Amino acid sequence: MTEPLLSVRGLTVEFPTRHGILTAVEDITLDIMPGEVLGMVGESGAGKSMTGNAIIGLIEPPGRIARGEIWLKGRRIDNLPPEEMRAIRGRRIGMIFQDPLTSLNPLFRISDQLVETIRTQLPMSQDAARKRAIQLLDDVGIPDAARRIDDYPHQFSGGMRQRVVIALALCAEPDLVIADEPTTALDVSVQAQIIDVMKQLCAERGAAILLVTHDMGVIAETADRVAVMYAGRIAEIGPVRDVIKNARHPYTEGLMGAIPRLGENLERLQQIPGAMPRLSAIPKGCAFNPRCPKVLDRCRSHRPALSPTEPGRQVACWLYDGVTEA
Amino acid sequence: MLAFIIRRLAQSVLVMLFVALIAFVIFRYVGDPITSMVGVETRLEDQEIMRDRLGLNDPVVVQFARFIGNALQGEFGISYRLQQPVTELILSRLPATLELAVASALIALVFGVVLGVFTALRPKSFLTAGIMAASLVGVSLPTFLIGIGLIYVFAVELGWLPSFGRGEVVDLGWWRTGLLTESGLKSLILPAITLSLFQLTLIMRLVRAEMLEVLRTEYIRFARARGLSQRAINFGHALKNTMVPVITITGLQLGSVIAFAIVTETVFQWPGVGSLFITSVQVVDVPVMAAYLMFIALVFVLINLIVDILYYVVDPRLRVDGGAGN
Incomplete structure (x- = not known):
């Protein structure tokens, strides 16, 4: 078995506030293999983006990694000094943000932003960096790249801007790309194109992707494995096909049931009753217990740990044998 | 354009x-x-x-x-008091006021931007707390009090600088400047500081607020995620975006510096347009008052125009004519 590219062990992110410490992400453990696409789904506030931010070392203060370790290619990166972490960002780990309308600096030409990033990461002359920038824009599917490169961000449409963002994230051919809701802010009609471009380019370069989204459809089409998050923890993780066809955790079942299918004539859309708890009021035991249709007594008092139930799959639910207490 | x-x-x-x-x-x-x-x-x-x-x-x-x-044609009649053409009068007093205004605007801009950026980048430093407290004093103390205070300390007690007047001037034909003699430069220091103090604190607080705002934007986070150096982010990306509103305010403030130099000119017996206006008001020299009004309006209108054009230069989004933006 090959060594994982990224290995996260017991990651916990906390936010000290006036009303006590909030735990945004708790005890996350996962591996990403080289070239693999790991999807991460969950509702807003489940801690998906926070996990991505923690991996790339961009948690906004006062948030902090309270416990856990992050290893990249056998090197621990969660406790690096800021300058060393900066050298990893962009070079080893790239990131694609949610909203292409706000992630490009409006006052700088696309060429300036690309060339600056390339030259920060790679020893290149101005001219060589510019050539590379044009090539990158061409790769992400911007027509007439050589001419458009000197345009400003506002002269591009949303989908085109997200392509530019992808080009910026892939500038230095990182080993891992964290895509934080890369299509959420886009028109449905261009979402598929953006996902295709991202997936294809990463595959060509052998880069792994951590794809954070709440769109199960995107995960189903793109990811190799999927981690389902709920209230800051991983509820279930496994190969995409297995998880979708044969969900183990009741929360995952609810998520799958909530996806409307064409041809089905439903009066109402399926939903999971209730709402995800606020970080300040996470219930005792399993965080999902107040909403769970299959709740057991045990769920209300004891928290299940993410435990292997069958090869390649892990679930945090008392319904299955072999699940231990967290 | x-x-x-x-x-x-x-x-x-x-x-x-x-x-x-x-x-x-x-x-x-x-x-x-x-x-x-x-x-x-x-x-x-x-x-x-x-x-x-x-x-x-x-x-x-x-x-x-x-x-x-x-x-x-620049004709505003004859001054009742001095029996001289008003235009000639104003033009002869103008160099003094402009030198004072430009000097204090430069002081305000340079120190305002530097201190504003510093306090934004080091929000928790003791120095920042000190500067912010001092800036409150600058904003709330009336100009004449600051002027009198400076005269007391530096002219009366320490005797380093002259307390009034413009010192020796050199006649360049159409422009009588105090910048070429030592006594002229020395005389400029106190009035220029007095006049600049309010603008300085204003610009500083504005730069700080804008910078803090910009540092929270997505494009700054994306720049961090690309591994750009702290310097490039702070002084390349963030500062340029900060400057857009700062240019407006600074420009408009330059107008008020010229217009409201009156108080400073009176305190320091500075032979500029402001003190000309004050004496004219005292003897109801109406042509001078009318011409002064027109002159100040012209200054404001011109500065506004320049600010608008600068805006245009700095922010590409306002250049609506270029680019496709589909």
Whole structure:
């Protein structure tokens, strides 16, 4: 078995506030293999983006990694000094943000932003960096790249801007790309194109992707494995096909049931009753217990740990044998 | 771009016409111009003849048109007090005011931006707390008090700098400058600091607020995620975005620095346009007052125009004519 590219062990992110410490992400453990696409789904506030931010070392203060370790290619990166972490960002780990309308600096030409990033990461002359920038824009599917490169961000449409963002994230051919809701802010009609471009380019370069989204459809089409998050923890993780066809955790079942299918004539859309708890009021035991249709007594008092139930799959639910207490 | 400038020019002309109307009303109806010009012993018939010859019996519209026509040629009549053409008077006093205003604007801009950036980048430092507290003093103390305080410390107690006047000036033909002599430069220091202090604190607080705002934006986070150096992010990306509103305020403040140099000029007996205006008000020298009004309006209009054009240069989004943006 090959060594994982990224290995996260017991990651916990906390936010000290006036009303006590909030735990945004708790005890996350996962591996990403080289070239693999790991999807991460969950509702807003489940801690998906926070996990991505923690991996790339961009948690906004006062948030902090309270416990856990992050290893990249056998090197621990969660406790690096800021300058060393900066050298990893962009070079080893790239990131694609949610909203292409706000992630490009409006006052700088696309060429300036690309060339600056390339030259920060790679020893290149101005001219060589510019050539590379044009090539990158061409790769992400911007027509007439050589001419458009000197345009400003506002002269591009949303989908085109997200392509530019992808080009910026892939500038230095990182080993891992964290895509934080890369299509959420886009028109449905261009979402598929953006996902295709991202997936294809990463595959060509052998880069792994951590794809954070709440769109199960995107995960189903793109990811190799999927981690389902709920209230800051991983509820279930496994190969995409297995998880979708044969969900183990009741929360995952609810998520799958909530996806409307064409041809089905439903009066109402399926939903999971209730709402995800606020970080300040996470219930005792399993965080999902107040909403769970299959709740057991045990769920209300004891928290299940993410435990292997069958090869390649892990679930945090008392319904299955072999699940231990967290 | 051209259409934009022409539109702004047209607006400027309208503003100037309106101010001219006010100046005209002051000129024509604050007291009787004839009584102000002639002595008590002039016969009433002669006064009538004069009135007729000066066109003061013409319809108001014609008089206003003549006022504008004269103003366009730089004619604002003769000062009642000094019996000199008003335009000559103002032009002879202008260098003093402009040198003072530009010097203090430079002080305000340089220190304001530097301190603003510093306090934004080091929000938790003790120095920041000190600077912010001191800036409150700068904003709330009235200018004349600061001026008198500085005179007391540096001129009376320490005796380092002169307490009033402009020092020796060098006549360059059309411009009498105090910048070329040592006593002139020394004389400039205290009034320039006095005049700049309020603007300095204003600019500093503005830069700080804007910078903090910009540092929270997505494009700054994305720049961090690309591994750009802290320097490139702070001084390349963030500062440029901060400057857009700062340019406006600074520009408009330059107008007020010139217009409200009055207080500083009075405290320091600075022989500029402001002190000319104050003495003119004291003796109801109406032509000077009217011309001063027009002059200040012209300054404001010109600065506004320049600020708008600068805006255009800095922010590419305003250049609507270029690019596709589909």
